[in-house]
Amino acid sequence: MSNENITDLFVIGGGINGCGIARDATGRGLTVTLAEMNDLASATSSAATKLFHGGLRYLEYFEFRLVQEALIEREVLLSAMPHISWPMRFVLPYHRDMRFDSDTPTSRLLTKIMPWMKGRRPAWLIRLGLFMYDTLGKRGILPGTTKVDLTKDPVGAPLKGKFAKAFEYSDCWVEDARLVMLNARDAEARGAEILTRTMVTRADRHADHWEIHLKDTVTEAETVRRAKMLVNAGGPWVADVLHQKLGQNSSESVRLVRGSHIVVPKLYDHDRCYFFQGEDGRIMFAIPYEEDFTLIGTTDADHTTPDEKPACSDEERDYMLKFVSNYFEKPVTADQVVWSYSGVRPLYDDGASSATAATREYVLTLDQAQAPLLNVFGGKITTYRKLAEAALAKIQEVFPQTPGNWTAGVALPGGDFAVDGVKALQDKLAAAYPFLEPYAVRRLIRAYGTEAWDVLGDAKSAGDLGQSFGATITARELDWAIAREYVRSGEDFLWRRTKLGLRLNDAERTAVDAYIVEKATQKAA
Known part of the structure; x- marks a missing residue:
């Protein structure tokens, strides 16, 4: 086959994983084309809670590797994009009625060895988790955990009087959709071709290349591209792309989990966030948002199909309102909601008993039966750069001369200044x-x-x-x-x-x- 008019990689999906892989691969000298059927970050990657965080609650699921990787990544990413990401302090009020999610390994273990706790989450365990959170991540920029007296600190003023003490720890904010777009822009600046509003209608697999059929969703013009390797980063559509568009048989799949958020006029004047724990074992954030608002979220609910546009249901809205109203002195009501949004997380289907318990680990599978195919399952925004590096490690099996990792600390467009600048x-x-x-x-x-x-x-x-x-x-x-x-x-x-x-x-x-x-x-x- 002639190598004329053929790219090394063709990436399907313009979310954070697809754009992160495209940027990393192009920076290593590979030729890359990326196609996104809608706008960049039009699905999951613009509907997150917008945090670079380790995932404090994942410790209760014993996901230590994932938490450590994410904690370390917070500061790596912060230094590369200080305009769209910044440190935030999270206040975790404590009261004795906090309970475990019954699905967690930690809950099952403590229920077995300490049945008198009756599913409660003790203060010593929270302190242990926060100690691990501080030490696993090798912090250099973010301050560690402190105790807060809510009866004296202004952060306690919006809360009900029954909350007397809290723990305060660090994570980071990120403008999620801008992060995706900046990765795409940087990839394009390094030589990648970025095609938005371009749908892959089918891809035919040959011994040494893929033939990809495209349709411009605006003009309906159809074109054909060729690539030596295909990367399926379709997010919620990854399984549909694999089976329907690529015609491949595979048992690998994703579990679609809907997460909804609501936005209300700002509920308090300080710049700290709240991490609330419910009596049902779930957690909820209340975060300062766009200067004049408060962001509340999120939920975990199974979602049937990626083609059904996710939306925050009245039930989810009311659940979030009741949850945070259990903490705030002044109840938050439905008439305060000015906007809501919902996204579908494409989690790797590990057979977990509930949406909350489903793993947040990413899984990459490389199929070299004919022209190579890399499928990307799961992932979270905090570890997108590490996922891209892991994907490139797989891609190096096909292109062994590809150089090594390079993205750590390399600024995204506009981010070439100090974190505190x-x-x-x-x-x-x-x-x-x-x-x-x-x-x-x-x-x-x-x-x-x-x-x-x-x-x-x-x-x-x-x-x-x-x-x-x-x-x-x-x-x-x-x-x-x-x-x-x-x-x-x-x-x-x-x-x-x-x-x-x-x-x-x-x-x-x-x-x-x-x-x-x-x-x-x-x-x-």
Whole structure:
């Protein structure tokens, strides 16, 4: 077969795993094409709780390797993207009625050896878990666990009086959908071809290559590509791609678990997060969100098919409201909910008895019966870079001359500054563009980092930024998003590249969409 017009890798899926693998592979000199049937991060990767975290509750499932890997990764990732990721402190209030999830190995063990505990989660066990959390991760940036007197610390003010003590520990926030997009952009800058709104209709397997049939979901134009190796990173659709699009027989599958979140106007004024434990063994976060809101989540519920769009049900909403209202002095009610979102986690199907107990480990399978096929099952956003490295280790079996790991600490676009340099960068931007509102300065640095200057360009006044759409959105920023961030609709920009949809009314959101669609259509032509 001629190697003309053939790529080394063809990646199916534009979520965090697909884009992370594409970036890593391209940086090692492989030729890569990636196809995503919708917008980047349009499914699971934009519907997370938006944390780089070790997964404190996974310790109760004895997932020590996964927790350690994730804990170490927090700081590796933080140093590479300090504009879209930052440290956060989590307050875990304690009371004696906290209980284990009955599915956990820890619960079963303690119930057997200490039946008088009646399923309660004792304070000493929480302290032990937090000690492990602090030590497994080899912290260099994030502070360790401390005790908090809720009767004296302002963090206790929003809570009911029965909560007198708490533990406070560290994890990190991340703008999940921007993380995906920046990985795609960096891959493209290194030579990858990124195709959004491009569906793989089928792929034919030959002895030494794949023939991939594509359909542009906007124009309906059909094309065919060839690749020496195929990577199936379809997320919730990974099993469907494997069986339906690729025609392969395999017993490997995923368990689809829906996680829902709600957003309400901010419930408290400080910048710390709450980690709440329920009497049913579940946990719930309440996190400061987009300056003026509080994010509450998440749930764990089995989901039947990836083609059914996930949505937060009334039952899930009410469960979350009741859960956090057991902690907050002032109940949180349904009429406070301004937005909800839901995503499907494609967890590796390990036969667990419940959605909560299903493993968060990722599994990679390499099939070299003919042209090589790598399937990606499971994974979590915190370990996406390590998953990509593990995938490249498999890919090196096919391309043995491929260089080694390189992504640790390498900045994503806009992230080439110090972890503690956000305030200095904001001050510098405010001085360079004195006409910007303070909120716009904060927002632009958090979204674009050092690329904020590229977004604003030679503007000398607010008028130079073009049409204003509300919430500090301007035509110049939208033009940048269309040209550089794969934006093709108002939804792409308002709910994935940003969350500015929360700050606009219906008419303003419609105006943003109309502008983007017109400009994107002109660009495509």
